[in-house]
Amino acid sequence: xxxxxxxxxxVWRGGEQGDFARYEVPARANQTVLDVVTHIxxxxxxxxxxxxxxxVGMCGSCAMTVNGRARWTCRxxxxxxxxxxxxxxxxxxxxxxxxxxxxxxxAPFFDKWQRAQGRFQPKDAPDGAVPEDFVVVPPASxxxxxxxxxxxCIGCAVCYASCDVVAWNPDYLGPAxxxxxxxxxxxxRDGAHGDRLDAVxxxxxxxxxHSTQSCTERCPKNLDPSSAIAGLKRRxxxxxxxGRR
Amino acid sequence: MDLRPRAHPTYLAFVVHRVSGLLLALFLxxxxxxxxxxxxxxxxxxxxxxxxxxxxxKAAETGLVVLxxxxxxxxxxxxxxxxxxxxxxxxDMVAISAGLALLVGLLFLLNVV
Numbered sequence: 333x334x335x336x337x338x339x340x341x342x343v344w345r346g347g348e349q350g351d352f353a354r355y356e357v358p359a360r361a362n363q364t365v366l367d368v369v370t371h372i373x374x375x376x377x378x379x380x381x382x383x384x385x386x387x388v389g390m391c392g393s394c395a396m397t398v399n400g401r402a403r404w405t406c407r408x409x410x411x412x413x414x415x416x417x418x419x420x421x422x423x424x425x426x427x428x429x430x431x432x433x434x435x436x437x438x439a440p441f442f443d444k445w446q447r448a449q450g451r452f453q454p455k456d457a458p459d460g461a462v463p464e465d466f467v468v469v470p471p472a473s474x475x476x477x478x479x480x481x482x483x484x485c486i487g488c489a490v491c492y493a494s495c496d497v498v499a500w501n502p503d504y505l506g507p508a509x510x511x512x513x514x515x516x517x518x519x520x521r522d523g524a525h526g527d528r529l530d531a532v533x534x535x536x537x538x539x540x541x542h543s544t545q546s547c548t549e550r551c552p553k554n555l556d557p558s559s560a561i562a563g564l565k566r567r568x569x570x571x572x573x574x575g576r577r
Numbered sequence: 578m579d580l581r582p583r584a585h586p587t588y589l590a591f592v593v594h595r596v597s598g599l600l601l602a603l604f605l606x607x608x609x610x611x612x613x614x615x616x617x618x619x620x621x622x623x624x625x626x627x628x629x630x631x632x633x634x635k636a637a638e639t640g641l642v643v644l645x646x647x648x649x650x651x652x653x654x655x656x657x658x659x660x661x662x663x664x665x666x667x668x669d670m671v672a673i674s675a676g677l678a679l680l681v682g683l684l685f686l687l688n689v690v
Contacts, residue, residue: 397582400582402582426582496583543591543655543658544583544587544588545585545587545588545667546582546585546587546588548667549585549587549588556664558658558667559658559662559664562658562659562664563662566659566662569660
């Protein structure tokens with residue numbers, strides 16, 4: 333496809349209520365969507381609100397809805413997502429309150445990490461003290477591999493914004509928080525498995541997931557939160573059936 | 578509803594699973610009514626069974642068999658994910674489930690025609 337000379341960018345302006353503003357941005361080689369937003373803010377309209385930090389796919393701050401899909405904008409090349417006539421449509425992430433323009437409020441997202449007991453609780457030092465000795469965790473062990481599978485989450489909320497269950501049930505913990513819980517359930521050093529499994533077992537927990545797998549489909553880090561949630565369901569099922577809870 | 582974020586195979590599999598389940602639930606009362614008609618007399622049941630020889634009813638019946646097979650295959654796929662942890666190749670699993678459902682429908686069609 334021939335690259336258009338300029339991009340026709342529709343950008344959400346306002347809060348929950350608002351409208352699209354249209355900007356024309358020069359198309360460049362190897363341009364990312366974040367480059368486009370930065371161009372608009374620096375050259376065309378300094379009042380545009382958006383969020384970014386690292387620009388290299390580590391911090392998880394710059395996620396937005398690009399042409400209908402949640403994406404990390406710093407690692408999304410325009411040529412991969414642009415429409416035939418150079419159209420780009422940018423909105424803030426779905427399923428979260430809008431602060432202004434392209435900046436969504438991630439507080440509910442991280443509150444749910446807390447509710448899912450997403451913090452490490454050392455088994456040997458429940459009061460938060462440093463354990464006396466290192467724990468040896470064989471890299472090839474099943475639990476370690478399960479923990480590894482989900483540990484690279486950058487907290488960008490792309491999965492959360494892509495999840496229909498979050499849209500249907502605002503209390504639902506969401507894929508990222510449950511993925512974090514599954515990672516910790518597989519951490520042999522952690523001592524809060526019981527509380528954590530209780531926290532994710534309720535109506536707003538893992539059993540609400542319908543396995544549409546949009547989270548896995550959209551995760552920019554190629555993680556598989558859907559399988560992590562399935563792991564929690566499996567663990568809770570057997571623990572309940574065998575009276576281990 | 579914006580379809581752009583939902584346009585991927587496992588979402589489609591979810592929709593097919595749900596819709597087939599709902600349609601099968603709607604069919605169930607009809608099924609029980611047909612079975613119940615056997616109690617109220619042989620002639621009435623025979624009359625109903627003759628009506629089902631109608632090609633249009635046979636076509637609808639094939640659709641019903643596909644729905645049932647799709648719901649079963651889709652359910653087995655979800656159970657494999659949730660109970661066995663088959664996390665790899667989810668899209669292939671969706672394709673296999675769809676293929677199985679259509680194959681069952683085809684076999685049914687070959688038997689009734």
